[in-house]
Amino acid sequence: MLSPIKKTKNTGARLRALGVPAAAACLAVALTGCGGADTTLPSSARARPATTSQAARGGPVDCREVKCIALTFDAGPSEHSAALLDILKEKQVPATFFLLGARHAEKYPDLVRRMAAEGHEVASHTWDHKILTEIEPAEIRQELRRTNDVIERLTGRPPTLMRPPQGRTNKTVHEISRELGLAEVLWTVTAKDYTTTDSALIQRRVLAQADRDGIILLHDLYDGTVPAVPGIIDALKERGFVFVTVPQLLAPGEAVPGEVYR
Template structure:
């Protein structure tokens, strides 16, 4: 794809403007009405794959961060405590209400923002390339990390945090939570949050259920642990490796203002995902989209 000088200049202006535009809070929307139950999550996720803006009760990020801004590849956007300085005691978290714990499927459709999320990492084969690519375009993303992978690659977990990205919980072993007991779900989430906190000094505040399969039990546990639940509205099914062009096409056709995009940097061969990111990220930026992530 040939990018003109005009397009490059416009992209730099959009990235530079991201922090000031997204400094104001952007509303999030839950797919559930006040009386809807967690059994609706799977169907809502499938509907969101087409990029539709899902209706429901509005909620808010605690705050919203915009683009990191273009930075040299050798610099760190946001400093993070080293392993030796990470605190050993867990911070106190607030128990969430039932409304606060409902999965969020999209941001405010009135704002031209996109949340890029990456699941199943970290993976030393693909995560470093993704990080370099995000830094190239000044994008802050959310990484939903699996505990088993994070414990094997603590330096990579710290690098994700050091580059200013949001660290989030994606369970310890990536199980189907619908078939686990309350104690099993709690163990999956607590072990992962504890590890990420010890590794980065940051307490995870967001969680994503593997496959988007929440249950009443898992929603109660996340509320008890102070973890909000994030789903998605655009799913290119990159995990199935349908081809780089298919992934790219599904994202570009599905993205709308306020979309949450699901991609994967771990869990298998993610070379197609990396190639697709290289293609669709500059297209979205040239189209006037800004990228955002929830706060730490």
């Protein structure tokens, strides 16, 4: 079984223990997740009528009218997350955090509370970063339920979104996600920040791929990532992008449990 994300001296090795190069290979083929799932675009979600109070969290930003992009961070919180939150607060940018439970959310509860208090979307990246398509249904439920419980306890609200590790998903994952009230969120932009500590390179990779309705995947546990964020934000704002959380990107529609968004 693949191990959870751990800090090491070699940034590239930090996710190789998880088989992340396989995820990179999938991205080279297509940005639809390795499970071959059908995905719903944000524009399609926005065309649906809102049916619950979740859609109301879209706030004043209307992504039907402005050029929106979502900044998302996986596998935190970490020792870098406080600095990241300071940057986001200064820049007045909301983000979506897909948190790991084991050794992350449980280790940094105050950071999880701060994320929610400062208007960021707090979501699940599973408990222990196990590849959901390689484990039994009972274990999938445990990976998701444990993280849901911790997030709800710390923020007062259960998550409605989750990102499957490596983007790997399948019909069983969809069904269990639907059962637990979770929609799956993939991405359209990856800096592959697990391969480098070069913040300038991370910034260039993001800017080269950014487009309207984009979902940017970064990891706030890597040394080169957080220093790249101010430049990413400033450059995209200069291009006319408005930063939103994933629920804001879909509003006035909403993320439907069991569906996959990209």
